[in-house]
Amino acid sequence: MSYYIKNNSRTLSDLEPLIEKIKIIGKDIIAVHADNVDQEARFPLEAINALKNEKLLSCYVPVELGGMGLSVLEVSKICEVIGAFCSSTAMIFAMHQIQAAIIVHHGLSSKFFESYAKELVEKQFLLASATTELGIGGDVRSSICAPSFSENFLRLEKQASVISYGAYADAILVTCRKSSEASRNDQIEILVKKEDYTLKELSGWDTLGFRGTCSNGFVLNAKCNIEQILPVDYAEIHRITMHPFAHSVWAALWLGIASESVRLARSAVRIEARKNPDLLPPSALRLAEVDSVLFSMRGGSYQAINEYQQYLTDKNAEAFTNFGFTSRINNLKITSSQLIIEIVGKSMLICGISGYRNDSKLSLGRLLRDAYGASLMVNNDRILGQSAMTQIMQRD
Ligand SMILES: Cc1cc2nc3c(=O)[nH]c(=O)nc-3n(C[C@H](O)[C@H](O)[C@H](O)COP(=O)(O)OP(=O)(O)OC[C@H]3O[C@@H](n4cnc5c(N)ncnc54)[C@H](O)[C@@H]3O)c2cc1C
Numbered sequence: 499m500s501y502y503i504k505n506n507s508r509t510l511s512d513l514e515p516l517i518e519k520i521k522i523i524g525k526d527i528i529a530v531h532a533d534n535v536d537q538e539a540r541f542p543l544e545a546i547n548a549l550k551n552e553k554l555l556s557c558y559v560p561v562e563l564g565g566m567g568l569s570v571l572e573v574s575k576i577c578e579v580i581g582a583f584c585s586s587t588a589m590i591f592a593m594h595q596i597q598a599a600i601i602v603h604h605g606l607s608s609k610f611f612e613s614y615a616k617e618l619v620e621k622q623f624l625l626a627s628a629t630t631e632l633g634i635g636g637d638v639r640s641s642i643c644a645p646s647f648s649e650n651f652l653r654l655e656k657q658a659s660v661i662s663y664g665a666y667a668d669a670i671l672v673t674c675r676k677s678s679e680a681s682r683n684d685q686i687e688i689l690v691k692k693e694d695y696t697l698k699e700l701s702g703w704d705t706l707g708f709r710g711t712c713s714n715g716f717v718l719n720a721k722c723n724i725e726q727i728l729p730v731d732y733a734e735i736h737r738i739t740m741h742p743f744a745h746s747v748w749a750a751l752w753l754g755i756a757s758e759s760v761r762l763a764r765s766a767v768r769i770e771a772r773k774n775p776d777l778l779p780p781s782a783l784r785l786a787e788v789d790s791v792l793f794s795m796r797g798g799s800y801q802a803i804n805e806y807q808q809y810l811t812d813k814n815a816e817a818f819t820n821f822g823f824t825s826r827i828n829n830l831k832i833t834s835s836q837l838i839i840e841i842v843g844k845s846m847l848i849c850g851i852s853g854y855r856n857d858s859k860l861s862l863g864r865l866l867r868d869a870y871g872a873s874l875m876v877n878n879d880r881i882l883g884q885s886a887m888t889q890i891m892q893r894d
Pocket of ligand 1: 713
């Protein structure tokens with residue numbers, strides 16, 4: 499197998515000291531700026547700098563290269579914690595970790611990527627992703643653009659309709675066809691460093707939610723060394739990392755958003771209960787109901803993430819060619835992106851007008867707007883379409 503597998507025997511409880519530290523950063527820094535990040539649709543600079551200060555941008559890099567060597571389960575847990583404080587910060591952190599995982603799983607056999615991983619630890623580079631392209635929509639497994647080669651260099655132009663925090667990244671991982679003769683799904687992935695590319699803005703990012711991700715569209719023009727091409731085909735990167743890792747960390751951060759809405763709903767019920775201690779507020783029943791939905795979301799999410807973690811730990815290459823696992827990861831995405839809307843919506847009913855107001859401590863407006871982004875990040879219909887095909891092919 500060409501991808502790096504860690505031997506990680508830690509449990510989530512070993513992560514507690516780090517989680518406590520992140521919760522403090524979350525309360526003191528990330529949450530403080532979250533509303534302004536949303537209102538101004540601005541990059542959460544304070545939050546990302548605070549995470550960099552704790553060397554968290556390299557938390558997935560193996561210990562022997564200077565990182566923390568965390569597992570996908572542990573990274574997911576961190577995404578969940580950050581998600582409760584600021585959805586945009588959590589999404590940026592999660593998307594960066596997907597790119598870091600691609601380098602760790604698929605790049606370390608190359609001198610260039612090994613040394614880049616060490617540099618990532620030292621300099622806390624922020625990595626973005628350019629898969630979406632004008633003309634192919636959200637079909638990650640297709641590209642139109644292709645590199646042209648000259649000696650050891652390549653040039654690439656991509657009409658990238660969405661690159662989250664593209665203007666703030668230190669490098670971008672870009673998918674493209676292998677060559678101008680290759681078919682659309684015969685793809686490679688290239689790491690282009692800030693000094694290798696220019697970005698010309700194609701579109702702005704004035705959206706309903708995840709406003710701080712600053713996911714503008716750009717024309718990306720890059721020239722770089724051919725050693726910056728990841729040493730395996732994108733098809734493999736997608737199967738082993740991009741698809742399962744992305745849906746794991748996304749689901750985890752959506753869980754963080756959903757948990758925060760339930761926390762606010764619980765505060766609302768407590769306020770009601772204090773007003774009349776002899777009578778259980780009617781909203782307590784709704785709270786019990788939404789808490790059970792959150793329980794299902796959490797259980798389903800961590801079941802799938804644990805399965806992925808197990809396959810990585812067991813070096814189970816077979817699992818990644820089994821359509822059953824692909825379907826379960828698709829189910830993780832579909833289910834959690836639907837449950838987040840249900841949970842935040844139910845929390846709104848409990849908080850009532852306080853949740854509906856933008857100027858209240860129990861406001862749920864931002865969380866509800868963010869929640870609706872989940873089903874569009876790789877459209878749920880597109881994913882259901884893939885799952886429909888794999889239903890017949892998967893081995894029981
Ligand atoms: C917050 C956020 C951040 C993002 N960040 C990035 C980023 O950093 N880099 C990046 O590359 N992309 C990013 N994206 C883009 C994202 O991953 C999708 O590629 C993009 O949102 C797809 O756009 P779309 O909905 O127009 O296209 P499509 O997915 O093409 O969907 C358009 C419509 O066509 C339908 N449709 C299309 N194909 C099918 C099919 N096969 N089966 C069923 N229905 C179909 C869909 O249901 C939908 O109604 C981000 C998106 C969001 C919301």
